[in-house]
Amino acid sequence: MAKLVKSEEEVMLADAARGFLDGAAPVAHLRGLRDAGKTHDPSLWKEMADMGWAGILVPEDAGGSDMGYAAAAVLAEEMGKTLVSSPFLSTAVIAATALRQVADDRAKDALSKIASGEITYALAIDESNKFDPQATDLKAEKVGNGFRLTGEKRFVVDGGLADRLLVLAKTDAGLTLFDIPADRAGVERTPQSMIDSRDAAKVAFDGVEANGEDVVGNVDDAMSVLKPALEAGQAVLAAEVAGVAAGAFGMTVEYLKERKQFGVQIGTFQALQHRAAHLWCETEVTASAILHAGRKLDEDPENATLAVSLAKARATATASLAVREGVQMHGGIGMTDDFDMGFYMKRARVTAEWLGDYGYHAAQVAKLRGF
């Protein structure tokens, strides 16, 4: 397997991303959106698409750059550091990965529209308050040559504004993945006002018509397209979450050097030094799991489940610690909305739930390790 060191290309990609995001999407950008009652900035996404980010996992013949999962993770980590709000994960990672499992013209067309930034996607999968694809109950009833979808999804991330929805539904003999426009008759979207100020929605399907063209892959066999897409999403999300942890940690270390009490910098107190050092160790260990998951998806995707769940579990736990320590070590100011730490804490909590929480992924690890 390729080395667990970022390649020169990956380092350059990270630097370029950082340079762009520091100007175009610092945390203040998210704050601005929130204050304006918005969850998404189409012009920012357009710029990202123009830089090739939307097509990072789209094959070259469909207009993408096909740079692979480790590279997508590098971008996501940089986005996480400043809490960049965009449909990158839903569209460029999850939808692109699902669609590229299918070799038909319709999928190719959709992929090229993803790469150009023309369309955005959201994955409609959760039906309870926890991630559990196998428990899908939304029905796609067979009617004549087509299907009729009835049921409800929630926590559809990026679902309030996405152009299209990937919907997991129950069919006669299994699960089937549908790709339908969000404005099709019978689809009703209700935005959820989430703590992280990002787009999420409940989506009701009231007898929504679909036909064979709308099926991604084969009927009753969602998992052969969805499993790779979910694993890609989980691994790249883990990288974003590691970025969230790094952002919160960076602010905290700066504050330890700056804030004075008892006539000295608070960073001279060993009680705080050791907690900060411990947190750094956790972030380093998590970084290994993230890089490894990206390499595994690029080189041995059939056997990546353990690596992916390890990355998501570790990232979730580390970010949780980073934001809790982040608020505590800032004292009162950490609790104020004027200060950015709260944004990190909220994003960490939302991403902890998205695509499987710590318990879900630790259980996956345990299962694969013979527990």
Place this chain on the structure above:
Amino acid sequence: MARETEDLAQFRAELRSWMEENCPQEMRDGGNTEGNICWGGKNWKFQSEAQKTWLERCVTKGYTVPTWPVAYGGAGLNRDQEKIFHEELKRINGRLPLQSFGIWMLGPALLHFGTEEQKLHYLPPIARGEIRWCQGYSEPGAGSDLASVQTKGEDKGDHWVINGQKVWTSYADKADWIFALVRTDRDAPKHKGISFILIDMETEGVSTRPIRLISGASPFCETFFDDAVVPKEQVVGEINRGWDVAKYLLTHERTMISGGGQGLGGGRSLGAVLSEEEHGLEDPVLRSDAMRAEVDALAISLTLERYKDMAEAGQGTGNASAMLKYMGTELNKQRHELIMAAGGSDALEWDDGRAPNWLRTKANSIEGGTSEVMLGIISKRVLGLPG
């Protein structure tokens, strides 16, 4: 999987057939445990004929110290080849042929700071398992504050006269030589007056006394120097600059203690280990703790790999070993807590063997620098915190 280059694939194939032919069956019993290590040394008594054969065969190929240059008894393997070496050894469940403080600690320090003469003189006997070394760092008054060592060396022209006491010297009673931190300039600031000196344990005036540990076994000693005469040239690095050597050596020691390569249960799943117990993982609290520990163990193993890859790419820093040591040893202690919990009253009998191992792990976060000292190093050197 990315395919191996042709060279590496051929290396693997040759190594595989060499191991198949040369590793005795008895040495393929699942890897190393505390009790079956081959330490070597003048007084070493092989535990079996197979242990001896395996050592001898590996010595001829340089496989006791695969990455050391051939001139000093190694096989000159690069990082990719080294990885393959360990993968292939694991594939046949083979034991390491030899382990020692010479391999883990002194060797790397000599390779970095030794003169060519010293390398040629001291390294091959380590590689062949002929000379066993122990570490004379700690003293009764110098533990975490290691640079305050008081054992003194007087310059007598062509030799040193050494007086003082070391403590916690692991295996001092079994070792042939000791590498020791000795104060050779009492007037200089504490870090600037220490020399790194190599001393034959048979030297007149050197003696040891065992210390009994809570884990029962007693490979630890106090070591005394009473007018011991040591030739002048047995100093590694510059006189009074031994602290540099000492620190460099510690980074290797810490990586080793962190589980580098074979710790963390030799890669065996904690769940698999605990499932063998009478009540297995029935207890939900035990199960959940074990799941967390397994997640952390896998990620820490990957971190060891990542840091080796980084070192090879020239991005390594010595301070990282503090992180590996802290995370690896704290996890290892946790792992043994869970093993004891799963073992219940069965694990409480001395003869069962689990209790001594559990007790011994408590030293992991003390020896080689305590967890608190590791966190101190990270907060100052990595995070740049004040004070």
